[in-house]
Amino acid sequence: MVDSERGRRRKYCKRSCRQRAYEQRTLVEGTSIPADAIILSPAEAEDLGDRMYLLRCAAEDLSTAIGERADQESLTRLAEELLTLAHEAERLR
The missing domain is CATH 1.10.287 (Helix Hairpins)
Known part of the structure; x- marks a missing residue:
């Protein structure tokens, strides 16, 4: 088994993408905006x-x-x- 095949698959391509997703999730927290909305x-x-x-x-x-x-x-x-x-x-x- 190759190392890249171990564990969960990556959800985000880069750390910056993961950071943008986090920022968006926190922006919509507590609002009526759906979590998967694009702002x-x-x-x-x-x-x-x-x-x-x-x-x-x-x-x-x-x-x-x-x-x-x-x-x-x-x-x-x-x-x-x-x-x-x-x-x-x-x-x-």
């Missing part, structure tokens, strides 16, 4: 909304290009942009 500042929520909007626009652009039978190079470029925006949209902070 964003107004600026963070706006930024997330902006990233979602850009992602939707990129998906619409790709769909339009497909409908217009765009060349392979254009479709590839639009697909790459869509993937880049999707990766950016995944991050919460």
